[in-house]
Amino acid sequence: MSDPRETQYDKLPAGRRAGELTLRELLRFGWRQITSMRTALVLLLLLALAAVPGSIVPQEGVDALAASRWREDHPRLAPVYEWLGLFDVYGSVWFSAIYLLLMISLVGCIVPRTLVYWRAMRAQPPRAPRNLSRLPDATSYRTDESADEVLARARTVLGRRHRVRKADEGAADGAVSAERGYLREAGNLVFHLSVVVVLVGFAIGGLFGYRGGVILVTGDGFGNTLTSYDDFVPGSLFSPDQLDPFSFTVEDFEVDWLLSGRAAGQARGFSADVRYRETRDAEEERYDLRVNHPLTIGDTDIFLIGHGYAPVVTIRDGEGEIAYNGPTIFLPQDQSLFSFGVIKAPSAEPQEIGLEGVLYPTFGMTEDGDPVNLLGKAVDPLLSVLVHAGDLGMDEGASQSVYVLDKGDTEQVEDEDGKPLRLDMRPGDTVELPDGLGSVTFEGLEDWQRIQISQTPGKLIALGGVVMALVGLLGSLFIRPRRVWVRARQDGDGTLVEVAALDRSGGGDVAPVLEDLVAALRGDERGNQPPETKRDGTS
């Protein structure tokens, strides 16, 4: 890491004050700063810090409902938060700025390092230091063999797992240099590179992907076109041609309700029997769509992520005509599928009719006489709705939620006592409305499923990137680069062999390596004096 404080004041040309930089110098200074290790570290910690608010403030993209609720509860703070981008932290300018800077810093770091590494890969291991015994881990022994024999053996022994320096021509060096563990730096580079790969994969998913949801009553078909979706969140570069031309129908839906034991009332084993065609003309195929088992058609994944009940209701108006007939989706309010919904009959005469109320899949009464839902399974369903009559506001052209009744121009229908009229109906029940408004029939219940459909291009790139990161990480953490030298010198008493090793990762213990090497070099030769080992290393 270069220290920016070491600017060389004394070398400044005349006429410029200390600290004054030309544009070029400024750019170079900036580049150095941004690619310095310290900056990378600060950016990493900043990224961690910047991710925090996203887990505290509800996020638009994660839970839009919670975000809008939060806005309503905090009318003063909301605009400030909005301005700061706190409802969409991970797409905000400042969050993007941090990770883009980090990417620049990363690229600025890996490119030069790759070049250095490339040169190191092609270079020979360095020559043996003059005095091997000065290295922290060194040993020596004497032998009767000639220096050439020892060095030749050293070459074979080390050659198995090291890169060995070619014999220097003319240099009366009498030493073998070997190096291993080049892959540590490779692992390091791969790890850094993989971060870029993951980001690219993530970005592709965000730009070209989409996520859409649809609620289907059992038996309804779905054709994959934009208009078929209830909600649709496309990436910014999404084009409708990406929609695969498949269609499917949920033929049957089953839930396994636990009726006994501690988890009684809990549901499990959701299973939707789906028939689908990959294209308009393709063969019909079947798939058992379950949680954790999405259906994949082409590039598109189809998930089962929710379910509930849709009461089938027929509304006849005052003239006896059927003003509304069919299943209406009611939204679960809790895990027991106690649901809320509205039913609208805008074509009813003489007055438009709107029903608003709740559905108890299994109705019960507490001891105090309060209605309660006992179970998510529809054992004894009860539909309990209030009746509104008047203008439902559906002719004005403005879009209206199907889950909300516009009561601005309606009046609540009352019974003979002047109390709000509440219809409590079991399947098959028909109730006549007062004042000649008509009648309401609760025919029965149907299931609905919420299906999520998404394309996430680039997911395999991201996955590949993370796997690459893991492999690189393992290499950079656990491969130990090491240099080993063997020198043999013949003198009057025979040959003095010096062996030394240097761990370049820091913290590695090379003493056992030396012992093994000496043992291998001496081979079956016995009877020599034991090696005089010198070890003053701390490791």
Next chain:
Amino acid sequence: MTDAAWETLSNQAVAVCGVVYFLALISHLVQWTALRKLPVGAEAQAPVAVGAGAPSVVEDTSAHEPDVERRTALFGRLGLLLTVIATAVHLVALVGRGMAADPNRVPWGNMYEFTLSGTFVVSLGYLLLNRRFGLAWMAPIVVGFVVVVLMVDVVWLYDPVAPLSEALYSPWLVIHVVSAVIATGAFTLGGICSVLYLVKERRPARTTGYLARVPEPAALDRISYRMHAFGFPVWTFAVLITGPIWAHQAWSAYWSWDPKEVWAFITWVVYAAYLHARATAGWKGRNAAMLALLGLATLWFNFIGINFFSTTSQHSYAAPAVVEVGQAGVETPASAGGELGQPLGR
């Protein structure tokens, strides 16, 4: 055995192992109290030797304080033995928990079970690495930590055995959670080393008492680094590979900035910064230890804190048995209906 019997066995085993851990803690405390006034001198190796059960070293030094030495050795061995027994009973508690569920499963369905597993891994990791790294000095801290966390677990986090929610029925439960638990254990042990490093570094000159017998700061730093270097790839695997794969299958998006994901990511980034600082900036010791502890704080906050602070997390298994499917149905269409109601509306 019936499921109920297994569950009773598990609960009893938790109680028993808690008591045995506590006895082990007392035993280690007696061991270290005995050494309180004895300066580190000839018996500098004693604590390690006690841990490794090598009485020969003790005999060498018995000339100084025969009583103290004998007591130290005895209680040190007793403490280790009790820890081994407690860990074995702990395992029984885990197995019982898994067998009590119907169908049988890995005991990682809720926070109580995850904490039970996490503490087991910490304790087992300590026992396995005890010899290799000479961790006898760590005994009181590890055992104390396990006792406290187990107590918190039983008192505040207890949940009766219940079937898993639908999304949890997946082989990824085993792979994802086991790697997260192992990484959590390794980071915790590494964090303990870092705390001791910081404490020891402030009072380097102590010659008596517990601190004097903790390894040199440099050694602590090295052990801590090794734990983190082991934990980080495992954490990467858990959080960035298995997590997204499973999330893609169950929730239809491999990364959805769920609060738990966010905090797992934060933990990952902090530990990445720790390794980065050590590898390149040459940060050792104090600064590195601080970073490691910051990472540990985010790790445990993510594990326990986020379940209580955030209700939106899909990982909130602290809430009573969330049925993912039912829940997802409540929220999304309502918001969708508000904005894009037309297709269904008219």
